[in-house]
Amino acid sequence: MLTTLRRIIQDVTGAQDFREALGIMVQSIRQALDTQACSVFLLDRRCGEYVLMATQGLNPLAVNKIRIPITQGLVGLVGEREEPINIPDASTHPRFLQVPEAHEEALKAFLGTPIIYHRQVLGVLVVQQHEPRRYDESEEAFLVTLAAQLAAIVAHAEATNAIVNLFESQDSSAETTYSGIPGAPGVGIGRGVVVFQLSDLDVVPDREPEDIQEEIDLLETALASAREDMRVLGEKLSPTLPEDERVLFEAYQRILDSESLGGEIIAEIRQGNWAQGALRTVIQVHVERLANLENEYLRERASDIRDLGHRVLAYLQRSDRSLPQYDEKTILIGEELTAVDLAEVPEGCLAGVISAKGSSSSHIAILARAMGVPTIMGVSEIPIQDLQDKEIIVDGYYGQMYVNPRQSLREEFEHLAREEQQLDASLEKLRDQPAETTDGHRIMLMVNTGLGAEVGLSLAAGAEGVGLYRTEIPFLIRDRFPSSEEQRRIYRQLLTSFAPRPVTMRTLDIGGDKSLPYFPVKEENPFLGWRGIRITLDHPDIFLLQARAMMRASEGLNNLRIMLPMVSDVSEADEAIRLLKKAYADVCDEKYKIDMPEVGVMIEVPSAVYQARALAKRVDFLSVGSNDLTQYLLAVDRNNARVAHLFDSLHPAVLRALIQVVEGGHQEGKHVSICGEMAGDPVAVILLLAMGFDSLSMNASSLSRMKWVVRQISMKKAAKLLQEVLGMESPVMIRCHLELALERAGLGGLVRAGK
Ligand code: PEP
Ligand code: MG
Numbered sequence: 001m002l003t004t005l006r007r008i009i010q011d012v013t014g015a016q017d018f019r020e021a022l023g024i025m026v027q028s029i030r031q032a033l034d035t036q037a038c039s040v041f042l043l044d045r046r047c048g049e050y051v052l053m054a055t056q057g058l059n060p061l062a063v064n065k066i067r068i069p070i071t072q073g074l075v076g077l078v079g080e081r082e083e084p085i086n087i088p089d090a091s092t093h094p095r096f097l098q099v100p101e102a103h104e105e106a107l108k109a110f111l112g113t114p115i116i117y118h119r120q121v122l123g124v125l126v127v128q129q130h131e132p133r134r135y136d137e138s139e140e141a142f143l144v145t146l147a148a149q150l151a152a153i154v155a156h157a158e159a160t161n162a163i164v165n166l167f168e169s170q171d172s173s174a175e176t177t178y179s180g181i182p183g184a185p186g187v188g189i190g191r192g193v194v195v196f197q198l199s200d201l202d203v204v205p206d207r208e209p210e211d212i213q214e215e216i217d218l219l220e221t222a223l224a225s226a227r228e229d230m231r232v233l234g235e236k237l238s239p240t241l242p243e244d245e246r247v248l249f250e251a252y253q254r255i256l257d258s259e260s261l262g263g264e265i266i267a268e269i270r271q272g273n274w275a276q277g278a279l280r281t282v283i284q285v286h287v288e289r290l291a292n293l294e295n296e297y298l299r300e301r302a303s304d305i306r307d308l309g310h311r312v313l314a315y316l317q318r319s320d321r322s323l324p325q326y327d328e329k330t331i332l333i334g335e336e337l338t339a340v341d342l343a344e345v346p347e348g349c350l351a352g353v354i355s356a357k358g359s360s361s362s363h364i365a366i367l368a369r370a371m372g373v374p375t376i377m378g379v380s381e382i383p384i385q386d387l388q389d390k391e392i393i394v395d396g397y398y399g400q401m402y403v404n405p406r407q408s409l410r411e412e413f414e415h416l417a418r419e420e421q422q423l424d425a426s427l428e429k430l431r432d433q434p435a436e437t438t439d440g441h442r443i444m445l446m447v448n449t450g451l452g453a454e455v456g457l458s459l460a461a462g463a464e465g466v467g468l469y470r471t472e473i474p475f476l477i478r479d480r481f482p483s484s485e486e487q488r489r490i491y492r493q494l495l496t497s498f499a500p501r502p503v504t505m506r507t508l509d510i511g512g513d514k515s516l517p518y519f520p521v522k523e524e525n526p527f528l529g530w531r532g533i534r535i536t537l538d539h540p541d542i543f544l545l546q547a548r549a550m551m552r553a554s555e556g557l558n559n560l561r562i563m564l565p566m567v568s569d570v571s572e573a574d575e576a577i578r579l580l581k582k583a584y585a586d587v588c589d590e591k592y593k594i595d596m597p598e599v600g601v602m603i604e605v606p607s608a609v610y611q612a613r614a615l616a617k618r619v620d621f622l623s624v625g626s627n628d629l630t631q632y633l634l635a636v637d638r639n640n641a642r643v644a645h646l647f648d649s650l651h652p653a654v655l656r657a658l659i660q661v662v663e664g665g666h667q668e669g670k671h672v673s674i675c676g677e678m679a680g681d682p683v684a685v686i687l688l689l690a691m692g693f694d695s696l697s698m699n700a701s702s703l704s705r706m707k708w709v710v711r712q713i714s715m716k717k718a719a720k721l722l723q724e725v726l727g728m729e730s731p732v733m734i735r736c737h738l739e740l741a742l743e744r745a746g747l748g749g750l751v752r753a754g755k
Contacts, residue, residue, distance in 0.1 A: 001142055004032045009149050018157040019166065022054035025150060030056045033139055035129045037107055041068065041075050042115075042123035042154060044167050050075050050124060051167055052102075057128065059103040064166070066099055073097035078112040078124045084140055086111045089132040108132040113143050117151035122158065125150060156380075175404050178382050180354070182399035183365035183375030185701075187417040187753045188352025189394075189410065190329030192387040192403075195341045201309050202284075206277040209269065216266055219275040220258070222315035227256045229311065233343040248339060252308060261286070261308075276316050283309035293517065307338045331392045333384060337364050342371070352394030354401055356380055369701060376401055397753055416753040423749050427704040431462040435707045437689065441715040444695035445703055446504075448675055455497040458700040462707065465501035467623065467697020468563070468675040469494060471546065472510055480518050481542065487549035491560075499557045504600065504623070504675075504697075505550050507543060507576075509565040511535050513639055527637065532566025532604075537575055547583035552592055560597040563623055568605040573618050602675075604628035609657045612664025616672075622665040623697070626676025630654050648731040649678040650738075655687065655726065662692045673697060682750040683738035685709045690722035705750055712745055 008028040015021035022040050030038040037057025041050035044067070052058070052066040068075050077095045078085050090096050090110035107128035115123040125147045127135070135143075157163050209215045234249030255261050261282060268278030283305060290302035329351040334341060336357045342350065342364070353368050353375040368375035374396030382401075393402040393413045402409060435445045447458040450470030458466075474482050474490050482490070495503050511531030515521045523529040536543040547562065554560035564576050577599060584596050601608070601615045604625035608615060616622055626649050631638040633654055636647045648654075658674070665672035673695040678684045680698030685706050688696060698706060721741055725734045742748055 001032075001138060004028075005142065005145060008032065008146065012149070012153065018153070018163070019054075021153055025146065026054045026056045029125075029127060029143070029146060033127055033135075033142070035109075035127045037104070037126075037128040039126045039128075040115075040123060040150070041126065042163060043070070043079070043121060044163075050079065053123075053163075053166065057107075059101055062101040062103075066101055068097065068099070073099075074110055074112055075124045075126065078114050078126075079121045082114050082116065082121060084111065084113040084144060086135050086140060088134050090128070104128065106130050109135065111135040111140060111143060113140075113147045115147045115151045115154055117155040122151060122154045175402065175406050175409070178379050178401050178403070180376040180379035180399045180401070181359055182396055183353070183355070183358075183377040184369040184371075184373055185396045186372065186374035187393070187395055187397075187413055187420055188329075188331060188374040189413055189417060190331040190351035190392065191327040192333050192390045192392050193324050193326055193330045193345075194384055194388045195324060195332060195334040195337060201280050201306070201313050204276045204280040204313065206281075207274040208272055209274040212269055212272075215269045215275040215278075218316060219262070219265055219269065219279070219312075222275070222312045223256050223258075223262050225315045226308065226311045227253045230256070230340075233340060236343065236347075248304075252304070252340075255305070256308060256312070261305075276313060279309060279312055279316065293515075303336050304338060307340060311340075327389075331394060333382070333387050333392075335384060339364065339367055342367060342373075352376075352392070352396070354379055354382070354392070354394060356382055356384060369699065372701060395753060413753070419749065420753065424704075427708055430704055430707050430711065431460065433462075433707070433711065435464075435710045437710055437713055437715045437718070439714040439716060441689070443689060443693065443710060444673075445707055445710075446502075446673070446675075446695055446697040447700045447703060448697050449494065449700075455494070458703070459497070461700055461703040463498075463501070463700065463703055464695075465559075466494070466498055466503040466505075467673055467679075467695060469503060469505045470509065471505055472508055472514055475508060475510070475516055476514070481516075481545075484545050484549045487546060488553045491550050491553035495553055495557050495559055499559050502559050502561055502598075504561040504563050506563045506565050506602070507533070508536055508546055511566075527631070533564050533572050533576060534566065537572060537579075540579055543576070543579055544583050544586075547580055548587050551583060551587045551594055551597065552590075554597065555592050555594050558595045558597075561600060561621070562597050563600045563602055563621075565602045565625065566604055566628070567601045567615065568607045570611060570614050570618065573601050573615055577618060600671075600673075603661050605632055606657070609633075609660055612661045613667050614664075616665045616668035616670045619670070621671040621673060622661060623673040623675050624658060624661055626654070626658075626674055626678035629657065629676070630678075633657060648735075649676070649681070649684060650687075650725075650731040650734045652726070652729060652731070652734070655734075658688070659691050666692065671695070680706060682706065682709050682742060682747065683735060686713060686718045686738060686741070687722050687725065689713070689715065690718035709742075709747060709750065712747055717745075 011024050011028060012021045015024055026038040026040060039055040039058055040053050042053045044051050048070045049067040052063055055063060070076050070079055074085060074090055074093060074095050087093055087110045089108045091108060107130060109129040109132055112124050112126040114121050115125055125143060127143060230249050230252040264282045265278045268281050269275055286305050287302045291299055293299055326345055326349050328349055330345050330349045331352040331354060332341060332345060332350060333354045337355045350373050353373055355364055355377050356379055358364060358377045365375055365377050374394045376394055376396060376399045379401065387403065390403050391405065393405050434442060436442045444464045446465045446467030447463040448468040449466050450473045509532045510516055511521050511529065512527045521530055550560055550562060562580060564573065567573055580599055598620035600621035600623055601619050602623050602625045603609060603612060612622060627638055630647060630649045634646060634651055636643050638647060662672050671694045674688060674693050675697035679696040680702035682705065689710060696706065725737055728734050742750060
């Protein structure tokens with residue numbers, strides 16, 4: 001039984017879509033239990049009916065047609081009782097319901113089990129047999145186990161609205177809604193432009209070349225054309241692209257070079273494969289290697305390599321690359337979009353992005369946020385091939401998309417989009433205004449930089465400095481540690497762009513979910529393991545090299561601050577400060593004229609909350625990393641979608657910890673900042689103000705909106721709201737209370753579409 005179970009689960013999870021998964025499930029169960037019928041009924045909550053969604057054994061034409069009210073029939077009874085019902089002869093049961101279209105007259109034995117997810121009944125799984133008999137215990141256990149597996153699949157399909165769309169008619173002009181993960185905020189309305197993979201590299205066969213040199217020549221011409229594409233695209237985007245992204249386009253060109261991938265493909269050709277086959281072999285090796293890495297950023301690179309491979313293949317096949325016809329308001333849709341796909345849309349025409357794969361931390365989402373394009377990620381159930389030229393609305397706040405919206409809905413969203421534009425235009429005026437409450441309390445607003453953040457955008461939004469520069473990004477996009485001089489140049493550029501404003505550089509924070517391919521850290525429990533300062537203190541060579549590069553970069557500017565991540569003990573701060581003083585002495589010996597930079601500690605671990613004052617005594621500032629602090633306080637992995645609903649920085653425990661950190665820092669007269677995502681959440685900002693944080697550091701795109709919050713509210717009002725929420729016990733209540741307060745203060749446009 002166990003092997004059968006495992007096989008079924010494997011087959012079901014390998015299904016292309018939800019409909020196919022249900023089909024495989026009913027067919028496999030019927031076979032495994034050697035019974036006459038197996039069916040799945042799912043609850044259509046909008047009308048309180050169970051709908052037959054898949055069957056093997058009942059009338060297949062009744063799928064989507066049979067609807068059983070929740071209070072009726074044996075199916076309804078299983079749902080009510082929330083436990084399996086096993087009846088030898090269903091027709092004698094008082095709750096038996098005659099459904100003629102089912103063609104189930106001959107079926108007597110009935111075993112139904114509820115499909116329950118997170119305490120909610122989603123449907124009922126039923127098996128039926130001709131002979132009256134009671135299904136035995138092992139059969140019942142088998143069905144219950146599969147229902148539990150099915151529950152997760154149904155819940156996912158519900159979350160993406162795939163079920164609602166199945167419940168409805170398949171009319172392709174009907175309005176349909178799909179849900180995904182919010183990737184970049186905003187409302188976009190336009191026409192779908194579907195981007196397909198160019199040529200399918202995976203199906204290219206191996207073939208013996210007639211003339212090896214001719215194949216090499218063909219390859220080199222194709223590589224040169226693809227490199228030229230990258231150069232042109234990189235140049236086209238350079239005014240709007242952040243530095244990190246520009247580096248990426250240069251990296252693509254280098255990858256296509258004969259020193260890199262090009263060389264490997266030529267070696268394969270020389271081994272006796274034609275250019276197309278050699279290209280496929282080399283690309284597959286690289287994609288597999290990257291896709292198996294734990295680091296999410298590097299895994300994302302696998303799709304870049306695949307895209308480059310497809311592009312070269314298209315040139316090899318001499319197929320004219322016919323570019324899609326872009327609409328004036330293009331909603332770009334694809335299975336797995338790449339930076340190049342975005343770059344190819346003519347300027348000013350990109351109204352929204354929808355990607356079937358990926359999450360909000362995917363590279364494409366980060367890029368879309370930097371470009372300010374409303375984006376939805378991970379909409380796994382969209383029928384991509386049907387969306388070309390369809391009218392589509394993208395709601396990047398809620399991760400919701402509407403296809404063929406009815407006129408009233410479109411008008412509503414057009415109205416909201418206009419209001420958004422007005423809001424953004426009115427916020428531009430705030431650029432040179434201080435972030436000051438209506439009763440004169442001043443707070444500093446800074447930006448987080450690293451991947452996807454743009455210096456120009458930050459300064460345009462009126463950033464007062466950089467509160468967090470994630471230095472690991474230049475380390476992640478290389479295949480070795482960047483040299484001291486490479487680091488100095490990168491840091492210098494950032495320090496110069498922001499001077500005289502302060503720039504807070506965090507020392508290398510790898511480990512956890514960020515490991516370098518050339519410095520792999522494999523652990524059972526990486527978030528509780530060798531991470532952040534723990535690694536760099538064990539490798540003073542890496543730490544000192546980085547610290548010296550930062551200090552040299554600050555010559556003549558003196559706007560550098562250095563921040564230490566993941567500190568959980570005062571001894572770590574002491575040791576890091578000792579090393580920083582050594583680095584400073586070394587750099588001074590080299591005759592650099594610089595001031596010793598301010599040094600701060602990140603508060604990201606519960607132990608650091610309780611020792612905030614002791615830490616503050618040793619350094620110049622504290623900065624809360626609320627992403628990790630929330631993860632560690634609530635014991636919720638910040639990257640695990642299954643427990644994502646438990647991750648909430650407004651949890652009362654997190655709020656109390658934050659208060660304690662501010663108190664600890666201020667008792668020692670030190671500046672206290674916060675640089676996690678919480679600092680860009682408008683409802684949280686009210687509380688952070690009231691707690692007395694001296695500065696907030698956030699994504700550049702959130703800055704003007706947070707300034708608006710600060711300037712619309714009084715410190716007195718914020719303090720009152722903080723007192724009120726401290727009396728509440730649940731993060732949901734707290735969020736509702738604060739959202740209501742924002743609405744009342746005329747700031748509702750920050751938490752939903754519109755003004
Ligand atoms: C944090 O943990 O809140 C933080 C700012 O650091 P990161 O997100 O890079 O871990
Ligand atoms: Mg962190």
